[in-house]
Amino acid sequence: MTTSAQWIARGDKHVAKTYGRYPLVAARGEGCQLWDVDGKRYLDFLAGVAVNNLGHCHPKVVAALQQQAAELIHCSNFYHIPSQIELAELLCEHSFGDRVFFCNSGAEANEAAMKLVRKYSAEKYGSNRFEVITALASFHGRTIGTISATGQDKVKAGFNPLLPGFHYVPFGDAEALRKAITPNICAVMLEPVQGEGGVRVAPPGYLEAVRQICDEHDLMLVFDEVQVGCGRTGSLFAYEQDGVAPDVLTLAKALAGGPPIGAMVATEKAAECFGPGTHGSTFGGNPLMATAAVTAMRTLLEDGVLDNCVAMGDYLRNRLEELKGRHPFINEVRGRGLILGVELTIPGADIVSQALQQGLLINCTANTVLRFLPPLIVTREEIDEAMTILDGILQKI
Structure with missing residues (x-):
């Protein structure tokens, strides 16, 4: 089996360097979860930068693609x-x-x-x-x-x-x-x-x-x-x-x-x-x-996806506000639905890298804003898992 390190070495030789890529080689996804080629699981709160609103490989979309590809x-x-x-x-x-x-x-x-x-x-x-x-x-x-x-x-x-x-x-x-x-x-x-x-x-x-x-x-x-x-x-x-x-x-x-x-x-x-x-x-x-x-x-x-987005958006915002109350370098929580940003008084890139290491995918925009874009089908349990990971990282700052 080709490992992540081997894939990355191959990509470095021929793929245009237009992205500062993280050391993750994606293999498969399901719902809010993504696995790399080494079998490590990630909780995906970036969703392909707001592409996978229905999660990875939604069964209805997969079935529609399979049927149409044959026709x-x-x-x-x-x-x-x-x-x-x-x-x-x-x-x-x-x-x-x-x-x-x-x-x-x-x-x-x-x-x-x-x-x-x-x-x-x-x-x-x-x-x-x-x-x-x-x-x-x-x-x-x-x-x-x-x-x-x-x-x-x-x-x-x-x-x-x-x-x-x-x-x-x-x-x-x-x-x-x-x-x-x-x-x-x-x-x-x-x-x-x-x-x-x-x-x-x-x-x-x-x-x-x-x-x-x-x-x-x-x-x-x-x-x-x-x-x-x-x-x-x-x-x-x-x-x-x-x-x-x-x-x-x-x-x-x-x-x-x-x-x-x-x-x-x-x-x-x-x-x-x-x-x-x-x-x-x-x-x-x-x-x-x-x-x-x-x-x-x-x-x-x-399928009730929009209702879930509203409910889980409120829940995620509340959990992020809780983190703001515990960590003084969080300046503001803002956004709407399930596009939420946490503005910091410090750069956020290192937090994103640490989250990746611990199995949580988010990103940083505008240098100091942690951006959360989970699939609209995300659950309370998945939000709780993400917040536990993030809180552990923030406690060490």
């Missing part, structure tokens, strides 16, 4: 694909949207959104109205276009020249947004909860104010829910909890319960400028991924 894996988008149509219907029936464009990732979904808002504005106002306002500390992807939209300098270093036309304002400050509007602005793109930016939730009334500003100036409002959509916050989509609908919504990560797929959901008004030839994706909405996504969506909606 039809790929078909060109020159033709109609039943499972793609069914998925689009589900997304529109349960959201503000009227039309859906399918792709393969969150970055691609955001690229589609950026093209759409530019096209809409160009047709209505001319080619000079193409600029987009995003938020500081935001994260929208790793393509040249999406790092240009991202409000973090660290992801842009070394990649100049970037795509022009982006302006950044403090997240949660509606007045700063209003002051940033010029005749060249065509859209505002925000995450309702900034995941990579440190699990920062939009303050009460902020998204409502942004919607009003966009309406006043006929700007497209785009919500990037790549990380927080598909049930992560306790509702199917995060924007629902603020009572504010966007014109465009981007999704990916958990949409298919593990397999890669992205989607851009839009109103008819926004989408009407996307005619034949304006955009495309060879693999977008292919039969295999779309079938998995239909199954994952139905499971979210019909």
